[in-house]
Amino acid sequence: MQKTKRVAIGLLAAGLLLAGCGGDRSETVAVDSTLVDVFVELHLLSARQALVGDVTPAFRDSVLARYGLDSATVARRLQHYARDPEAFRQLYQQIQERLMLEHYGSEATPR
Template structure:
């Protein structure tokens, strides 16, 4: 019988390389299914549309019986599917792609928190721009002016 060395000379190097790769993060790490910038702008626009719907429902409260209980007042009304789909289409997404992206972030909560921080920053910047516009024009905010031009109902993109 010939003499065989155990372990083979390449094994320690292979193990060291494997440990190094594992410590640095996998080069095959799962990437978000939708670009962060696309998701941020999509989620911001969806939130603005939900806020618009909620404000319209408050304005209609004098003319129609409330459709929701006071316990529901902390939750946004669901967007009509046509509105949601229109917003998603403007951003090049389908409802399925949005669901897949959100499931990805459920598995990556740190990335989700960072992403939603950017959504909040976007909404805050829009609010500040609107506040500046209202102060400059001297007009108080009203139903249509309460939304930046990109989110107004009469927008040319609709």
């Protein structure tokens, strides 16, 4: 699972770099809402690990299983985003928005 996590982080980083190279495009790309859910939950698990230290690989596996995914499927879906910077930007934006809602509640704006 650690290798998969490193691959996912690498793909996310590559996507961010590629997103910076793209021109302005106003078209909307359909974002994989399941990936948004998965990455929000994995991020929250990572935060829990940093604060409490009780997260095991089984926790991460259970997140994927809850959505009917495995690490290989997630990696394949991320490859799509690595090839499309605008789609990746929109995916990342939705993940950020969901995390803001988790943190700040319905206002979703920092004070």
